[in-house]
Amino acid sequence: MTQQRVLLIISGGIAAYKSLELVRLLRKRGIAVRAVLTQSAAQFVTPLSLGVLTEDQVYEDLFDLKAEREIGHIQLSRQADLVVVAPATANILAKMANGIADDLATTLLLATDKPVLAVPAMNVRMWHHKATQRNLNQLRADGVQVMEPDDGAMACGEFGKGRLPEPEAIAAEIERLLSSVRPEPVEAPTDILNGRHILITAGPTHEPIDPVRYIANRSSGKQGFAIAAAAARAGARVTLVAGPVHLPTPAGVDRVDVETARDMLAAVEAALPADAAIMVAAVADWRTADAADQKLKKDGSGRPAPLTLVENPDILATLGHHAQRPALLVGFAAETQKIAEHAQAKLAKKRADWIVANDVSGPPGTSVMGGDANTVQIVTAAGIESWPSLPKGEVADKLIEKVAHALSSPRD
Ligand code: C5P
Numbered sequence: 240m241t242q243q244r245v246l247l248i249i250s251g252g253i254a255a256y257k258s259l260e261l262v263r264l265l266r267k268r269g270i271a272v273r274a275v276l277t278q279s280a281a282q283f284v285t286p287l288s289l290g291v292l293t294e295d296q297v298y299e300d301l302f303d304l305k306a307e308r309e310i311g312h313i314q315l316s317r318q319a320d321l322v323v324v325a326p327a328t329a330n331i332l333a334k335m336a337n338g339i340a341d342d343l344a345t346t347l348l349l350a351t352d353k354p355v356l357a358v359p360a361m362n363v364r365m366w367h368h369k370a371t372q373r374n375l376n377q378l379r380a381d382g383v384q385v386m387e388p389d390d391g392a393m394a395c396g397e398f399g400k401g402r403l404p405e406p407e408a409i410a411a412e413i414e415r416l417l418s419s420v421r422p423e424p425v426e427a428p429t430d431i432l433n434g435r436h437i438l439i440t441a442g443p444t445h446e447p448i449d450p451v452r453y454i455a456n457r458s459s460g461k462q463g464f465a466i467a468a469a470a471a472r473a474g475a476r477v478t479l480v481a482g483p484v485h486l487p488t489p490a491g492v493d494r495v496d497v498e499t500a501r502d503m504l505a506a507v508e509a510a511l512p513a514d515a516a517i518m519v520a521a522v523a524d525w526r527t528a529d530a531a532d533q534k535l536k537k538d539g540s541g542r543p544a545p546l547t548l549v550e551n552p553d554i555l556a557t558l559g560h561h562a563q564r565p566a567l568l569v570g571f572a573a574e575t576q577k578i579a580e581h582a583q584a585k586l587a588k589k590r591a592d593w594i595v596a597n598d599v600s601g602p603p604g605t606s607v608m609g610g611d612a613n614t615v616q617i618v619t620a621a622g623i624e625s626w627p628s629l630p631k632g633e634v635a636d637k638l639i640e641k642v643a644h645a646l647s648s649p650r651d
Contacts, residue, residue, distance in 0.1 A: 243417045244271040246319035246353075248344045249289075251279025253394040254326040254360040254403035259284060261325060262292045264410040270417065273319065274298070277331065277344045300343055312343060316351035320420045323413060324348070326360035326403045329371050335383070336374035354487030356384045356416055358409055363399030382488030386412055418611070419461060419486055431643035432475035438513035438565065439467045440520035440554065442482030444500045448546065449531040456521050460484035462571075462613060463519035465635035467492045470517075473639050478510040482520055500526065500551035507554055508561075515567035515642050518555045526551050559590025567645050568592050569638075573599045582618035592645075594618045595638065617641070 245265060249258045258280075262272050274289045275298045286297040298315065316322070324331060324344075331344065335357070340346040348355065357378060365371055366388060375385055386409065389402040403409075441463020445453040460481060467479040468489030477492045480503055488494045495506045500522045507516070525548035535544045555570045570591040574581050575598070582594040596616045613634045617624040626637065 242269065242271050243321075243420075244273065244319045245413060245417075246273050246275065246316070246322045246347065246351075248275045248277070248322065248324045248331075248347065249280040249284065250277045250324060250326060250328045250331040250344065251282060252326045252328045252360050252403075253283065255280045255283035257403055257406050258325060259288060259292060260406040261409055262289065264406050265413065266292065266294075268410065268414060270413070271295075273315075275315075275344050275347060277342060279328075298343060312346050313350050316347040317353065319351075319353055321413065321417055322348065322351050322353050322355045323358065323409075324355065325358035325409055327357040329359075329361045329365045329368070329374075332357060332359060332371065332374045332378065336377040336381075352490040354382070354384065354416060354420060354490075356386065356413065356487075358386045358403060358412075359388050359401070360403035361388075361401045362393060362395055363397050363401045366399070366401040382494060384412075384416060384485075384487050415485075416487060419464070429472060430474040431640065432470060432473040432646070435475045435514040435643075435646060436478070436512070437467075437470040437475040437642070438478045438480070438507065438510050438516040439463055439470065440480045440482075440503060440507060440518045440522075441467065442484040442486075443521050444482045444503055444523045444551075445498045446500065446523045446526035446551070447498075447530040448527050449533065449535045451534050454523055454526070455483075456523065458482070458484075458521035460486050461611070462631045462634065463517075464489055465631045466517055466519060466638060469632070469635035469639040470642075473643060478513070480506045480510065480520070482522075499523075500554070504552050504554045504557060507558065511561070511563040511565075513565045514646055515569065516558055516565040517569040517571075517638070517642070518558070519571045520554070521573070522554055523551055525549065553589065555591060556589040564590075567642060569642070570594045572596045575599055578616055579618055579623050582616070582623075586618060586620070592619065 249255050265272050272293045273295050274293050289297045334345045335348050340349040379385055388400055389404050390400045391402045392398050442460030443456045443458040445455050447453045464486050467477050471477045471491035479492050479494045481494055481496055497503045497506050528547040528549045558568055568591045570589055572582050572585055572594050574596050578596045578598055582596040585594050596618055598614050611630055612628050613631050614628040615626050
């Protein structure tokens, strides 16, 4: 396995000293770290100590011509699997949110095509300032993962939210994000979907019961996100309609975040026309008849509040019967028995071209839901193709190749 790599951008705040411990923990986990210091961060940690811990050159200034000659900033921004900004000051967050690139760190952040994790740390008032919150919302909408700061005593003597999370927690979050990133898409097909628009749904939906409770399922979104990433690598314009998941937006993908099945349907219809639609989301079949405006309370009678469910729209079937039906419509189906038979029935009912049936009946520990591997059968009018158990990234690449082939073949 190739070693995973993090580009760690350290911006200037008192919490910068914790980045040394973070580097140590990442190295201990077998992750390579290349560090970049902003000018103010260099006041808090020295390039020498970082260089010793990373066992690599430390990059500091955009106009370091020698470094630029040996490794340009574009290259530097792309050689990692994940870019981490920790600590991220209010200042660097503001620059990131506005696309400002006036030093090496912010230039790398603008040039990268890799997922980005920001770990803010700042004074509590700066954290709660409307400008900072606005910038954070913008960054989240742009696909940046933002880790929540801790609450507590601050170096400046104040108390509240804004402390850098403990290095152990940051390292765990980095490890989690890296586990959903494929290290090297070297063999991925390229350009086979140039000029195509591929619409993908992924993840679960959340159906509110009241303002704090909801109905959900265990879908992690990994398979759908991997398919979106593969389609983008293959040159397609990709719209990914995602339910609530904790996954970074794959490079080159337009992501629309939704909560409920009805929102997902609206986002899918708004994204039409598309050449192909791949509906991977585990859409909740039912929602509550009317979600309560206020939190439901126990009334002391011992009887639970009644929960009336109504059926959600079937997004795949709606597309199957839509005036703008995509030329190729692919559904997914999690089955535990009579996989092919159920998938055949679904093909007809939902007017889909293919159903990718995944067997979720495996022995404990091999669960498809949330796991990294998948065993699928592709059910079409022509028959059934069974694929061996593969990492979800490989299922995605194979499926995208098959989609490209189908779109380029004349249909009868
Ligand atoms: O009927 P079942 O839920 O097993 O069908 C699964 C397929 O249908 C998946 O492709 C899923 O995304 C899609 N689906 C949908 N809307 C629903 C339920 C399922 O698009 N309400």
